[in-house]
Amino acid sequence: MKVVVDMTLCQDHGQCAIAAPEVFRMDEDSKLVFDAEPDESLSDAVQDAIDVCPVQAIFLER
Amino acid sequence: MTQTPTAATPPLSWDDLAYLPVSDSSFSVQSDAVRQARAQGWCARTPYGLAVLRYDEVNKLIKDRRLRQGSWAWPAHNGVTGRFADWWAGWLLNMEGEDHARLRRLLNPAFSPRALAELSPTFVALANELVDGFAATGECEYVSQFAEPYAARVVAMLLGIPEQEWPAIAEVSATIGLAMGVTFAQELPRIEEALDRLFAYCDAIIADRTANPRDDFATTLVLAQRDGERLSPTELRDSMALLVFGGFDTTRNQLALAMKTFAEHPDQWALLAQRPDLGKAAVEEVMRVSPTVTWVTREALADFEFQGLTIEAGTTVHLFSESAGTDPRAFADPSFDITAEGRVPHFGFGGGAHHCLGHFVGRMDMSVALPILAQRMPDLRIGPGAEWMPLSGNTGAHRLPLLFTPQS
Numbered sequence: 001m002k003v004v005v006d007m008t009l010c011q012d013h014g015q016c017a018i019a020a021p022e023v024f025r026m027d028e029d030s031k032l033v034f035d036a037e038p039d040e041s042l043s044d045a046v047q048d049a050i051d052v053c054p055v056q057a058i059f060l061e062r
Numbered sequence: 063m064t065q066t067p068t069a070a071t072p073p074l075s076w077d078d079l080a081y082l083p084v085s086d087s088s089f090s091v092q093s094d095a096v097r098q099a100r101a102q103g104w105c106a107r108t109p110y111g112l113a114v115l116r117y118d119e120v121n122k123l124i125k126d127r128r129l130r131q132g133s134w135a136w137p138a139h140n141g142v143t144g145r146f147a148d149w150w151a152g153w154l155l156n157m158e159g160e161d162h163a164r165l166r167r168l169l170n171p172a173f174s175p176r177a178l179a180e181l182s183p184t185f186v187a188l189a190n191e192l193v194d195g196f197a198a199t200g201e202c203e204y205v206s207q208f209a210e211p212y213a214a215r216v217v218a219m220l221l222g223i224p225e226q227e228w229p230a231i232a233e234v235s236a237t238i239g240l241a242m243g244v245t246f247a248q249e250l251p252r253i254e255e256a257l258d259r260l261f262a263y264c265d266a267i268i269a270d271r272t273a274n275p276r277d278d279f280a281t282t283l284v285l286a287q288r289d290g291e292r293l294s295p296t297e298l299r300d301s302m303a304l305l306v307f308g309g310f311d312t313t314r315n316q317l318a319l320a321m322k323t324f325a326e327h328p329d330q331w332a333l334l335a336q337r338p339d340l341g342k343a344a345v346e347e348v349m350r351v352s353p354t355v356t357w358v359t360r361e362a363l364a365d366f367e368f369q370g371l372t373i374e375a376g377t378t379v380h381l382f383s384e385s386a387g388t389d390p391r392a393f394a395d396p397s398f399d400i401t402a403e404g405r406v407p408h409f410g411f412g413g414g415a416h417h418c419l420g421h422f423v424g425r426m427d428m429s430v431a432l433p434i435l436a437q438r439m440p441d442l443r444i445g446p447g448a449e450w451m452p453l454s455g456n457t458g459a460h461r462l463p464l465l466f467t468p469q470s
Contacts (some may be wrong), residue, residue: 008373012125013417018163019170030125048167048288049175054417055407 001045003036009057019052020045035040074370080106082113084380085359090453091356091384100385104369111378112371113357115385117392117406119369124358124381126415128366130158132359132378140246146254150241152300155308155416162415168293169301172282175422181219185430188215193438200468203446205459207319208435213313216427217306220279221267234260235310242456257303264302268295309420313427313452315354315458316410320344320432322459323352325444327398331436333398338433341399345428349410350387351398354458357382358412383409439466 003023012032016024022042024034038046050058080099083089085108090096099106100115107113114120123129134156137147148299150156154165171177192211196202214228214235223231237256271284283302286293292299324331324344334340355379364375373379387408388396395402411418418424434441445463 011121011413013414014125015166015415015417018166018415021163026127030127048170048174051176052170054411054413054421056175 001038001040001046003034003038003046004059005032005034006057006059006062007032009056011055013054015052015054016049016058024049029032033042071357071370074103076107076371079103080108082108084108084110084113084454087452091382092453096382096385100389104466105371108378108380110380112373113382114380115389116388117386120381120409120411123360123368123379124409124412126360126368127415128363129360129379130363131155131376131416132215132361132380134361136241136246142247142250144250144254146241146250146257148298149257149303152297152421153304154301155304158415159320164291165293165297165301166419167288168286168291168297169283169419169426172279172285173207173419173422175426176427177279177282178422182426182430184219185216185427186434188212188219189434190438193434197438197469201463201465204321204462204464205314206461209314209317209459209462212317212427212431213310216313216423220309220423221263221302221306222276222278222280223263223267223272230259230263231306231310232314234263235307238307240309260303260306261299264299264306267302268298305420309423312354312456313424315456316349316424316429317431318459318462319352319354319457320348320428321435321442321464322444323348323398324432324436325442326443330398330400331442332440334433335436335440338437340400341429341433342425343402344432345425346408347398347400347402348428348432350405350408351384351396353383353387353408353410354455355410355412355454356454358409367418381409402448438469439464440469441467 010032012030014026017026020042023038023046024032027033044047046060050060074271076252080102082095082099104116104119105112105114113402137143139149154169157165192208196207202208210232211228214231215225216224217231218228233254238260240246241253267280268284271281275281275285284298287397309461334344360379360381362373362375362377362379366373390396392406411421443465445465447461447463448459449461450459451457
């Protein structure tokens with residue numbers, strides 16, 4: 001599983017970090033950092049993050 | 063992009079800020095005073111604290127974790143305790159940190175755009191049915207004949223409440239809405255009576271879907287689980303009641319504001335009728351220049367400095383969504399244009415951790431409705447007798463007579 005975030009769309013709302021804190025988090029400056037190759041066991045959480053992103057900037061490459 | 067001031071940021075004194083009387087009933091977020099204050103600086107003083115007026119600063123502060131959502135203490139400010147205050151404390155909007163994150167994780171799946179996409183044809187049918195009621199006459203009272211039934215029946219559809227019961231949803235929501243006003247404490251018995259009725263609706267839906275799960279929004283909400291956790295019956299009821307209250311009022315008001323905006327831009331209305339594919343862009347543009355939520359409220363958690371200004375713990379910060387959305391620093395041409403490309407996002411759904419949970423629903427139902435209205439209500443004009451809410455806080459119309467060329 002490979003997670004891709006379109007950083008030209010990302011607005012740093014941080015909803016993905018709420019939905020899947022194991023994969024996404026907001027750094028000290030409230031900017032997104034994420035694990036681009038999370039474990040398959042986190043696929044449900046990643047799907048929730050993809051769904052909840054207000055600007056739909058998160059994608060999955062399998 | 064850093065949020066801490068650099069050596070180059072000169073200190074900013076509260077005494078030097080413009081003053082905006084935002085608590086006056088005559089105050090307007092679109093007034094010359096707001097425009098002058100925005101030209102003068104990024105913020106202004108208010109009777110409550112600070113107003114933030116420019117796009118960049120609103121964009122930073124709306125996501126800044128040194129601030130929390132600002133209306134959590136509203137019942138306490140009004141001396142209100144009891145079951146309304148308990149409900150309020152359990153609102154997703156009024157929670158922070160891990161409590162907020164846990165609840166949001168459990169509520170998110172019901173609101174996913176994939177789950178909602180199948181509702182689009184139902185929204186089309188609903189919009190057409192309502193317009194059928196007045197299209198031949200060339201006039202309507204838009205709030206009671208379209209915006210209110212449309213918004214209430216969308217909520218009814220989501221929750222599986224019989225659609226003919228929509229007036230009860232509207233009435234209960236309007237009564238609970240009195241809690242947002244200055245007569246909150248006096249109206250508390252009425253408000254709590256309405257809340258009890260809303261809770262009874264929610265409890266019945268929860269019991270039904272628990273016993274008879276189906277493939278619908280309410281069942282997804284009721285059965286949601288994550289990391290071995292479920293929503294408790296109280297969390298479910300409180301959240302469902304918030305969904306009814308929050309989803310109905312904002313949609314009704316935003317739909318009325320859309321008609322006001324388009325009545326002022328007849329060329330855009332005609333274009334939308336020709337190009338229904340612009341429905342999504344129409345919603346975004348309306349919410350940029352005429353959002354129902356004219357400001358998003360935050361409260362400082364600790365003393366901090368932002369762009370040279372010291373903001374003390376407890377300060378109420380109002381982030382002006384319309385002022386940011388029309389800021390010439392962010393929009394080279396801020397005029398209303400549903401064909402404009404490359405717009406930065408507006409703040410009509412808030413932002414950050416408290417970004418509106420139901421925005422996919424609102425975006426979809428309004429983007430479906432507006433092109434249908436444009437096609438079936440050509441030559442739109444506002445008729446005599448419109449009654450508008452103050453252009454502050456959450457705004458909209460009480461009454462909106464519309465005139466148009468009847469369709470054969």
